[in-house]
Amino acid sequence: MQLIDIGANLSHDSFDHDRDAVLQRARDAGVVQIVVTGASREHSPKALALAQAHPGELFATAGVHPHHATEYTDECDAEMRALLAHDAVVAVGECGLDYFRDFSPRPAQRKAFERQLQVAVDTGKPLFLHQRDAHSDFMAIMREFQGRLGPAVVHCFTGSRAELFDYLDQDWHVGITGWLCDERRGTHLRELVPSIPADRLMIETDAPYLLPRTVKPAPSHRRNEPMYLAHIVEELARDRGEEVQTTAAATVRTTRDFFRLPPWDEACPPPERHGDRGGGAAHPG
Known part of the structure; x- marks a missing residue:
């Protein structure tokens, strides 16, 4: 069974001491490819460096x-455009709106979001989107670019039924994380995931965040990592009433189509490793 993690913050400093071991554990768990999230001026170049160090496996x-x-x-806009010129950079984002924490002023969030949507228009690359407690403004801004954007995935979906169907009505994709496994706040997702068409569904860990709470035994450090994608897909398949292999194969097929990833031939040895890149703090979600 092959799996693809569409969102892992592998440049996070919590991976600096054992990143190679993290990748090996992911391979052992069937995770054959990972999209490394770039979410700041600091971490987007580090995500590219990791992808270049592991061609065909990391993007x-x-x-x-x-x-x-x-x-x-x-200057930041020019930096993002330069990064997106690389084939290993497969999507624009993580970008969007977050009114839950408001770590940046909302007008600044909206402006940065609009500028990155324009980058997506200009480059033709898919969108990797974030939305939390900002659905109305998020949809309004996306509508301003309607008809000019390519594929989009709302990553780490945690929202309501109405939000989910708003996204599906736009033919956007949906990323499901270990939030599904959180009995405190993710129970509603178990009822919603059967409504996501197989060709719109992808899976992700958002590592090092959102360790699935149903992983037993839970690691003492509470750090999430891509190997736990296997646990997420098992729970997702159960909630969808499918065999695990069916759910896994569908998400792999959908992910490869969305990001235009090459197939990973298990018969081929992994490419030569060039050591760890990355470091520094990153954002949650």
């Missing part, structure tokens, strides 16, 4: 998370 996004919206200057 990257390039963008600025709404928590960092104030850093989205003209």
